[in-house]
Amino acid sequence: MTIDHIVFDIGKVLIHYDPNIPFSRIIPDAEERRWFFENVCTHDWNVEQDRGREWPVAEAELIAQYPEREAQIRAFRKHWHEMVPHAYEGSVAILESLIDAGRDVTMLTNFAADTFRHARELFPFLNRPRGVTVSGEIFLIKPDVEIYRLHAKNFGLDPARTIFIDDSAANVEGAKAAGWQAVQFIDAERLRADLAAFGITV
Secondary structure: OOOOEEEEOOEOOOEOOOOHHHHHHHOOOHHHHHHHHHHOOOHHHHHHHHOOOOHHHHHHHHHHHOHHHHHHHHHHHHOHHHHOOOEOHHHHHHHHHHHHOOOEEEEEEOOOHHHHHHHHHHOHHHHOOOOEEEHHHHOOOOOOHHHHHHHHHHHOOOHHHEEEEEOOHHHHHHHHHOOOEEEEOOOHHHHHHHHHHOOOOO
16 A cells, blocks of 8 residues: 555654653652542643643642642643753654655644644744644544544545554554554654655655
């Protein structure tokens, strides 16, 4: 099957993400920091911002439960930019090579709407693809099959001729459930090999 459309995830595929970077300073004790991420600013709590919940609402919810942690809770959004310290040069080079070669490249990401706007300022290459679907702007998140269908509809993609690149196995399976081809991102070298298997050389 010929691939006409290439869709990239962003976090942990094109840019690094690690909330421990600022919080290793904010909560120096490793055990306390682990507890904080497991009980207060949890993965599930953060995912709701990716689904479209506004940060002030998210913060207020946690502060009501953990008033003594208010400063640390507010620090999550305040220091978000420190959590994305750099891009992955290898995968960005692949993205840009595909665009330069005239390939149709878009992006599909679980991202809060406001932090994605900030990410575009920090990483200008995010403005190069033809477009992007941001979960926080449409109130859907991967791996819900509907977000893949909406992206395909909005960008005129033929699902069978679309390949999706994501670091999450669950998100890869979601794309496959929508009729897309999909590969799990490990590193740039592996991605080049995976794309080559679909007849895409970079």
